[in-house]
Amino acid sequence: MSNMPMTDTPITNRPMMSLAFNGPGVWAIYRNEIRRTLRTLIQSVVSPVITTALYFIVFGGAIGSRISQVGGVSYGAFIVPGLIMLSLLTQSVSNASVAIYFPKFTGAIYELLSAPMSAVEAVLAYVGAAATKSVGIGLIILATAELFVNVTILHPVWMIAFLVLTSVAFSLFGFIIGIWAKSFEQLNLVPALILTPLTFLGGSFYSIDMLPPFWRTFSLFNPVVYLVSGFRWSFYGVGDVSIEASLAFTALFIAVCLAILVWIFRTGYRLRA
Amino acid sequence: MPPILSLAHLSKVYASGFEALHDVNLEIAQGEIFALLGPNGAGKTTLISIVCGSVNKSGGQVLVGGLDNLTNYRATRSRIGLVPQEIALDIFSTVWSNVRLSRGLFGKRPDDAYLEGLLKDLSLWEKRDSPVIQLSGGMKRRTMIAKALSHQPDILFLDEPTAGVDVNLRRDMWALVRKLRETGVTIILTTHYIEEAEEMADRVGVMKEGRLALVEDKVALMRRLGKRHLSLTLKTPLAVLPEALSDWSLSLAAEGSRLVYDFDAKAPDNGMPALLQKLDSLGVGYSDLETSNSTLEDIFVSLVEAKRP
Numbered sequence: 001m002s003n004m005p006m007t008d009t010p011i012t013n014r015p016m017m018s019l020a021f022n023g024p025g026v027w028a029i030y031r032n033e034i035r036r037t038l039r040t041l042i043q044s045v046v047s048p049v050i051t052t053a054l055y056f057i058v059f060g061g062a063i064g065s066r067i068s069q070v071g072g073v074s075y076g077a078f079i080v081p082g083l084i085m086l087s088l089l090t091q092s093v094s095n096a097s098v099a100i101y102f103p104k105f106t107g108a109i110y111e112l113l114s115a116p117m118s119a120v121e122a123v124l125a126y127v128g129a130a131a132t133k134s135v136g137i138g139l140i141i142l143a144t145a146e147l148f149v150n151v152t153i154l155h156p157v158w159m160i161a162f163l164v165l166t167s168v169a170f171s172l173f174g175f176i177i178g179i180w181a182k183s184f185e186q187l188n189l190v191p192a193l194i195l196t197p198l199t200f201l202g203g204s205f206y207s208i209d210m211l212p213p214f215w216r217t218f219s220l221f222n223p224v225v226y227l228v229s230g231f232r233w234s235f236y237g238v239g240d241v242s243i244e245a246s247l248a249f250t251a252l253f254i255a256v257c258l259a260i261l262v263w264i265f266r267t268g269y270r271l272r273a
Numbered sequence: 274m275p276p277i278l279s280l281a282h283l284s285k286v287y288a289s290g291f292e293a294l295h296d297v298n299l300e301i302a303q304g305e306i307f308a309l310l311g312p313n314g315a316g317k318t319t320l321i322s323i324v325c326g327s328v329n330k331s332g333g334q335v336l337v338g339g340l341d342n343l344t345n346y347r348a349t350r351s352r353i354g355l356v357p358q359e360i361a362l363d364i365f366s367t368v369w370s371n372v373r374l375s376r377g378l379f380g381k382r383p384d385d386a387y388l389e390g391l392l393k394d395l396s397l398w399e400k401r402d403s404p405v406i407q408l409s410g411g412m413k414r415r416t417m418i419a420k421a422l423s424h425q426p427d428i429l430f431l432d433e434p435t436a437g438v439d440v441n442l443r444r445d446m447w448a449l450v451r452k453l454r455e456t457g458v459t460i461i462l463t464t465h466y467i468e469e470a471e472e473m474a475d476r477v478g479v480m481k482e483g484r485l486a487l488v489e490d491k492v493a494l495m496r497r498l499g500k501r502h503l504s505l506t507l508k509t510p511l512a513v514l515p516e517a518l519s520d521w522s523l524s525l526a527a528e529g530s531r532l533v534y535d536f537d538a539k540a541p542d543n544g545m546p547a548l549l550q551k552l553d554s555l556g557v558g559y560s561d562l563e564t565s566n567s568t569l570e571d572i573f574v575s576l577v578e579a580k581r582p
């Protein structure tokens with residue numbers, strides 16, 4: 001039994017105040033989530049900036065002085081797209097998962113479950129807000145990186161497209177984790193056990209061409225490689241895999257997450273008793 | 274007028290296998306105040322949660338204003354306000370953000386003037402910019418009520434609204450219910466307290482073990498609740514009741530050594546003095562006399578037992 005059908009009701013049979021799309025609801029959640037972020041603005045902005053600066057000092061400075069160039073780009077500049085992706089993935093997953101886990105934890109989710117909102121609307125609002133925050137952080141990190149190295153962006157439109165698509169994809173993923181998690185431990189489990197290894201082994205700090213053949217092939221199974229590569233391509237015109245492969249993968253990832261969410265809302269999985 | 278809420282053969286079996294609702298049928302008229310009474314675990318919260326949409330039903334149908342609450346969830350839900358049993362709030366947000374969010378969730382455009390009036394009615398206006406975490410328990414509960422009313426619902430569910438709240442809040446709550454009723458809002462509340470049902474409800478339903486054991490007009494129920502018993506310890510046991518006493522509802526207990534008279538405490542003439550006179554004239558002597566009231570527990574038990582096949 002589903003209490004929150006994905007499809008809408010037919011036009012007939014509509015009483016006085018039925019909504020085709022709960023715009024006020026989507027906006028209210030989105031606004032509320034953004035406000036939540038702004039309340040902790042310092043923490044939201046300062047911590048990624050400091051982290052990025054540290055990466056530059058350690059990787060760009062210490063290691064970069066030994067590796068001068070990768071694929072015709074200075075090492076410091078080379079790692080910028082990877083660094084942004086790194087933050088984007090972790091931020092998206094943590095923002096979106098907490099946004100839905102927290103009301104579940106406090107019980108305040110009763111209101112969302114009893115509101116006249118479709119699943120699509122709820123996802124749009126929560127995932128939209130989490131992705132907005134991630135994009136903001138990505139841009140802040142980019143600005144911070146500019147202080148350390150000269151970053152060129154050959155394809156700015158693609159760069160923004162990857163920034164947004166990746167934020168959306170991993171916010172969706174985070175949203176699913178937030179619904180699935182029954183405890184704060186579980187909430188941190190997926191990021192720690194899956195996401196962090198994948199991002200570190202995803203070519204953020206190196207080109208997978210630098211790896212031994214076996215690991216290079218192995219890396220091609222790592223979804224993050226495709227994201228970092230596509231994003232890096234939008235900066236420097238070079239990537240580990242083709243831009244088409246990167247885009248196709250991102251689209252596939254979003255599709256899979258959406259399918260899982262449809263199922264979740266159909267069944268009420270871990271939302272409704 | 275069709276019922277504003279209609280439950281037909283509603284049932285719920287939780288994933289644990291526990292049957293929380295069993296074939297519940299109920300109709301509630303527009304503008305009515307309905308009190309759902311019943312001991313803990315009777316299924317009151319489950320019933321409310323299914324109507325509001327936060328729990329999946331296992332069978333049966335829920336119609337709100339004649340519309341199915343699943344296929345027409347947008348229309349039905351936007352009419353309903355819910356104050357759950359437990360306080361559950363975004364404690365880091367202010368009272369004001371909380372009520373604005375609630376209003377939006379239910380599809381209503383912002384209306385700060387309405388929300389201002391609402392918060393003033395609930396004595397929350399001064400606290401509007403305080404994060405919920407800084408509020409007292411009573412204020413948190415008021416915030417829950419404000420959220421439920423933020424979208425001007427015409428059906429309001431109050432799940433144990435006065436359990437563990439102070440006298441002030443209880444009085445305010447009753448005043449609020451009366452005020453809402455004047456504007457035509459239908460109210461369904463659950464409670465443990467019989468005086469609450471007495472104070473506010475038009476009709477009363479009694480739940481026990483997932484069944485709606487009885488639905489009755491409040492006045493009729495109160496008449497039953499108002500039953501008192503007079504128990505006389507007889508000097509000489511009686512084998513049978515004398516014919517001359519057939520005007521009173523009497524019974525013999527303890528092998529004829531006690532005579533019990535059930536009467537309506539609220540009736541203008543309870544028949545007690547006449548009974549005692551009659552006993553004197555019949556020469557039935559008694560050594561002791563005591564009266565007692567029916568307790569809520571008695572009522573629950575007798576009502577539920579009576580309805581069971």
Ligand SMILES: Nc1ncnc2c1ncn2[C@@H]1O[C@H](COP(=O)(O)OP(=O)(O)O)[C@@H](O)[C@H]1O
Pocket residue numbers: 273287288289291292293311312313314315316317318319320
């Ligand atoms: N999520 C759940 N899973 C299993 N059993 C539940 C769940 N929620 C409630 N119950 C059980 O259902 C019964 C009815 O609960 P509830 O509707 O809360 O009763 P009431 O509100 O009348 O006290 C109780 O025995 C309770 O333990």
Ligand SMILES: [Mg+2]
Pocket residue numbers: 317318319358432
């Ligand atoms: Mg309850």
